[in-house]
Amino acid sequence: MKTRLLIAAVLAVFVTTLVSAQSNALDKFFTSYMDDPSFTVVTISPKMFQMISKLDMEDMEPEVKDLLNNIKGLRILAREDYDGRQLYNEASSKINANEYDELLRVRDKDENVRIFVKAQGDVINELLLIVGGASEFVMLDLTGSIDLKTVGKLGGALDVPGIKHLEKMDEKH
Amino acid sequence: MSLQTFNNQVLPLRDKLYRFSLRIVGNTQDAEDVVQEVMVRVWKKKEDWKQWSNIEAMCMTITRNLSIDKKRNKHTRVTDMPDHYDEPSGDATPDEVTASNDLMSQIRAMMDELPEKQRSIIQLRDIEGYAYKEIAEILEIPLNQVKINLHRARLFLKEKIVKAKSYGF
Amino acid sequence: MDSNQVKILLEKYWQGETSVVEESRLKAYFRSDDVAEELEQYRALFQFFDAEALIKFHPVLKTPTRKSNTVRILSSAWVRGAAAAVILALGVYFFMIPGQENIDMRDVTYIDTYESPELAYEEAKKALFYLSGKMNKGVSTAANSLDKMKTLDEIVNAN
Numbered sequence: 001m002k003t004r005l006l007i008a009a010v011l012a013v014f015v016t017t018l019v020s021a022q023s024n025a026l027d028k029f030f031t032s033y034m035d036d037p038s039f040t041v042v043t044i045s046p047k048m049f050q051m052i053s054k055l056d057m058e059d060m061e062p063e064v065k066d067l068l069n070n071i072k073g074l075r076i077l078a079r080e081d082y083d084g085r086q087l088y089n090e091a092s093s094k095i096n097a098n099e100y101d102e103l104l105r106v107r108d109k110d111e112n113v114r115i116f117v118k119a120q121g122d123v124i125n126e127l128l129l130i131v132g133g134a135s136e137f138v139m140l141d142l143t144g145s146i147d148l149k150t151v152g153k154l155g156g157a158l159d160v161p162g163i164k165h166l167e168k169m170d171e172k173h
Numbered sequence: 174m175s176l177q178t179f180n181n182q183v184l185p186l187r188d189k190l191y192r193f194s195l196r197i198v199g200n201t202q203d204a205e206d207v208v209q210e211v212m213v214r215v216w217k218k219k220e221d222w223k224q225w226s227n228i229e230a231m232c233m234t235i236t237r238n239l240s241i242d243k244k245r246n247k248h249t250r251v252t253d254m255p256d257h258y259d260e261p262s263g264d265a266t267p268d269e270v271t272a273s274n275d276l277m278s279q280i281r282a283m284m285d286e287l288p289e290k291q292r293s294i295i296q297l298r299d300i301e302g303y304a305y306k307e308i309a310e311i312l313e314i315p316l317n318q319v320k321i322n323l324h325r326a327r328l329f330l331k332e333k334i335v336k337a338k339s340y341g342f
Numbered sequence: 343m344d345s346n347q348v349k350i351l352l353e354k355y356w357q358g359e360t361s362v363v364e365e366s367r368l369k370a371y372f373r374s375d376d377v378a379e380e381l382e383q384y385r386a387l388f389q390f391f392d393a394e395a396l397i398k399f400h401p402v403l404k405t406p407t408r409k410s411n412t413v414r415i416l417s418s419a420w421v422r423g424a425a426a427a428v429i430l431a432l433g434v435y436f437f438m439i440p441g442q443e444n445i446d447m448r449d450v451t452y453i454d455t456y457e458s459p460e461l462a463y464e465e466a467k468k469a470l471f472y473l474s475g476k477m478n479k480g481v482s483t484a485a486n487s488l489d490k491m492k493t494l495d496e497i498v499n500a501n
Contacts, residue, residue, distance in 0.1 A: 042455045042469075044462045051459035052466065064467050074466055106479055110398065113476050129473055136400070140469055154474035180478070191399035208399055276386035277393065284390075299391045302362055324358030330387060331356050338383045 025094040026128075030139070033077055042076040049073065049144070063150050072144035079137045088112055088132020091139055100128065103148075110134065117146075124148060182228050183215050189301060190236045196296040197240035197289060203247070207239045214239075233311040237293060283333045290314075291326035298323060343371050345378035352384070 034041045044052075053069045079087070092114060100116035107113075111133030118126035124146045131138040187208055195204040215232055225231045284292055290312065297303045297311060309316045343351075348371050354360045355368060371377065372388035456462040
């Protein structure tokens with residue numbers, strides 16, 4: 001069993017190199033860190049997004065569901081408790097200016113944030129967020145058609161965990 | 174309109190709410206959850222905002238109540254939380270980790286020994302700089318209770334510090 | 343402020359009788375370099391207050407290990423490597439089939455973290471909220487600094 005894994009791993013390295021050579025620099029960046037256990041890697045495939053679109057849970061917000069229905073893929077590469085600024089620079093340097101438009105850039109004393117989009121006409125079909133702070137690095141890559149207006153309206157605060165407890169809370173208070 | 178009010182008045186409070194919750198629950202994960210819960214709860218009550226005399230105080234009150242609930246539930250539940258979640262996340266870089274940090278963690282430990290009410294009062298007064306009246310409103314207690322508890326808490330910290338020193342820390 | 347004044351203020355402070363202004367004078371004193379030796383022991387307390395006030399709420403996307411067994415099963419680098427190999431190999435295989443050149447190579451890195459769509463939904467939702475938070479931060483910063491870059495509003499309204 002172990003030998004098989006070893007072979008597989010060697011193959012993985014081989015294949016990764018092969019694939020990386022053809023894919024863009026950003027993918028290479030992603031793949032080069034995804035096996036590092038100190039990173040949090042989250043990937044949600046197009047297939048999974050299809051399954052998500054069929055979900056019918058009680059406390060789903062319609063606007064989140066609408067957004068997700070149009071999203072085809074999600075990748076997150078993150079590292080906590082870590083000076084993320086160097087990785088931020090590294091990631092930024094991988095972005096091909098011909099491919100992506102910079103949507104916004106924030107630089108304050110805590111962290112740097114850049115958001116890039118790939119758009120065809122008025123439709124945004126990829127969004128890339130890079131965050132590099134003194135104690136975190138986050139790269140978030142969304143593909144699919146993305147409705148920025150709705151994303152912006154989410155407000156960034158009404159996060160998941162609250163929803164679940166809400167019913168309970170309403171009884172209590 | 175309400176979204177704007179929310180964005181201008183409630184969202185900017187999140188750091189404060191987070192610190193307050195963190196002081197009570199003692200770990201970042203729960204504190205984050207509490208802040209999210211507060212935000213959701215406040216948003217859902219947007220029709221009532223007009224009747225709230227002070228949105229900020231109300232948010233702080235809700236934060237405290239939820240944090241206390243969270244803490245209480247925690248004790249009756251087995252947790253699979255890794256240890257490092259239980260450390261408040263200061264943004265200190267390794268370079269800043271000096272001897273004073275050691276003292277700081279002692280102070281944090283002393284704070285944790287305080288009863289919740291006193292701890293919250295120190296948080297609201299010495300860290301957030303609220304007026305006594307606001308603290309009374311947030312904690313829903315009379316003004317003189319705020320002062321008495323603040324006095325006790327500070328005296329406790331002082332004695333602890335003096336004692337720590339005489340033991341040669 | 344000389345140390346006698348500080349001592350009087352401190353006494354008031356322990357009694358819970360100081361005003362906010364007096365407390366900020368105390369904090370300022372203990373931030374300075376010339377703290378009297380006998381008062382040095384209290385420095386950490388006021389430094390602690392200063393430091394605590396800087397803590398920020400920035401929820402990072404947590405490792406999914408707390409939620410998902412998949413991740414735990416795949417936690418060893420070997421196993422993950424193996425999974426990657428298989429999927430990458432498949433990707434390459436499909437890539438090489440004529441007529442499918444336009445396959446998105448990005449797919450090869452999509453090894454699903456979650457097996458259940460419910461968990462994937464929660465994570466995707468979290469990601470959207472996180473993104474939204476950063477976008478809004480950008481907008482407010484842009485507004486503050488009169489940034490010449492396109493702000494979110496412009497982009498959004500152009501669409």
